[in-house]
Amino acid sequence: MITFYTYPGPNARKAQIMLEESGEAYQAVTVDIKKGEQFDPKFLAISPNNKIPAIVDHTADGPVPVFETAAILTYLAEKSGRLLPAAGAKRYDVLAWLVWGTGSVGGTLPQLHHYSDLPDRVPGTVERFNTEAVRLFKVLERRLQQHEYICGDYSIADIPTFCSTAGWLQRVKGWSDGALGDTPAIDRWLKAVAARPAVQRVG
Ligand SMILES: N[C@@H](CCC(=O)N[C@@H](CS)C(=O)NCC(=O)O)C(=O)O
Structure with missing residues (x-):
């Protein structure tokens, strides 16, 4: 299961489209950036640049946090084997x-x-x-x-x-x-x- 940290807007949409394309199961958690929730130390541990989107993949080997849209899309493409040539x-x-x-x-x-x-x-x-x-x-x-x-x-x-x-x-x-x-x-x-x-x- 992947936790998806989000707030409505184009950047969150980019990550959510790839979550849907990947077929991975995910649960959305809203980070209210208007209320400053992106500065909560627990969120900063996942997304040090205090921005959504971010994900945490809860894998058998432990949690994998990923921030920045380009990194999230690359991670999901590699995990699912979709939308990115392997080499x-x-x-x-x-x-x-x-x-x-x-x-x-x-x-x-x-x-x-x-x-x-x-x-x-x-x-x-x-x-x-x-x-x-x-x-x-x-x-x-x-x-x-x-x-x-x-x-x-x-x-x-x-x-x-x-x-x-x-x-x-x-x-x-x-x-x-x-x-x-x-x-x-x-x-x-x-x-x-x-x-x-x-x-x-x-x-
Ligand atoms: N470079 C980042 C940009 C993400 C971004 O700008 N997120 C905005 C919302 S659209 C945000 O979280 N802003 C909160 C803040 O700057 O404190 C990415 O591509 O993921």
């Missing part, structure tokens, strides 16, 4: 795009969210992060024009970028003043990932 160039292609999705895409969009939500916008900040988001979505569009999913077959590389893109593509387009035009490959891919039973179960 070779394809494995490192998936890992590279997984890190791109959690680090580059997943690092930029929360900044855009933060600065665009401020009542008094700081000049240049929304433009700075929107320009970077446009660049990242162009990278994604190019990639998906050549591959059905980010790494050919559906893999853990698709999950974080799907969760981030689904919520942000239209806003970034709208703010890009035409710099990000049509994205037919991304649109096709968003529909395909959204239709997966595991993604539908998470909602």
